[in-house]
Amino acid sequence: MACVVWHVPVTTTGTGSTAALRLFRMRNGVRCAVGFSSPEALAALLGPDQAYTELGEAALRNLTRPLGVDTLVLDPGLVAPPVTAPAAVGVTPGAAPTPAPAPTARLQHR
Template identity: 75%
Template sequence: MARVVWHVPVTTSGTGSTTALRLFRLRDGRRCAVGFSSPEALAALLGPGQAHTEIAEPALRDLTAPLGVDTLVLDPRLVAPPVGSPAVPPAPAPAAQLQHR
């Protein structure tokens, strides 16, 4: 059986000594981990500068389970909260006209 590798976004400390898995949120607010089937898919969504590591899906589950994260998303197309229509401010009331005497 071929080994399936996920390309998972990470963050690296300023000194480069620490690497941490990036977690995201689903639309309902729950945390999730995301992975991509290729580095190109990751760069297309998160940008070419996004650091990543390769990891197998079972290992990703093992890393996220202690954090209470039980949802993994492969090749997400959008990782963002739903976008609502912009609020339209009410029209200003007509200014009262002053009468000079």
């Protein structure tokens, strides 16, 4: 029986010598690990610069179980609401639009 390879997102140190699994949360708040069936699927959702490692499902389960993560998701889809473009502020015909004020809140990856 062949082992199916999952492409699993990781974070790396500045030197690239150490990698850690990236964990996510489902809509209901449950922590989960994700894997992708191909590097292209991973890049389509997380961007072309996302580092990843190749693991079998059993290896991924063995790495996440001690962390209390029992849910694995293969090829997840984006579940965030769509982003809408901000309305132009102070637009004068023939003039360049005034940029909207910079956001004050910063999001953190957990």
